[in-house]
Amino acid sequence: MNETLERIVDGLAEQGYAVIDNFLDPAEVKAILGLEAFSDAAASFKKAGIGKNQDLQINEAIRGDYIQWVDRSTAPAPVKVYLDKLQAVIQAVNQGLFLSLKDYEVHLTVYPPGSYYKRHLDQFKKDDHRKLSVICYLNEDWREEHGGQLRMYLPDETRDFLPLAGRLVCFRSDQIEHEVIAGTRERRSLTGWMLDQVAELRHL
């Protein structure tokens, strides 16, 4: 297992989360940002909701991001590079943590300036198949004063992480409450979950 995968497994085992810088290198980030989907996000992304299926609600006061689900079979090459890396993470986590992950789901995400996602857990009320939350940020030259932190509520402390280009954050979906602080710039990422069942195509 390579060092990145080892750090992810150890972080999840010891503290319930891991943060890996340069999970995607600068060229890989640029290639994803250059995709038409992102340049055209205002037109093609959907307002993200809360809940699932019939319970799905749009509530701007809770979350203000826009998303586009990734269809693996038609994913462009730069996104495929990322998905292949996620597949390696699944294998490593299954070997190291006995989570029986079977699949993943990923969406491209844009938070317009000023939007946020209030404190929450990533599991749905009637569905606990999301085991790990995995986010990779795509924001070049992002600085502290731009805000946009991911804030994690840990048992003894609160920790903030900037959404830096290439940074991967991975955490136990059932354990770690978190929120997205509003930023001054558009904030882009790939947001996903590793599941203990095969992903449904409900989103697409």
Ligand SMILES: O=C(O)CCC(=O)C(=O)O
């Ligand atoms: O973008 C982030 O930092 C976290 C996003 C999030 O919490 C979610 O989509 O459930």
Ligand SMILES: [Fe+2]
């Ligand atoms: Fe979340």
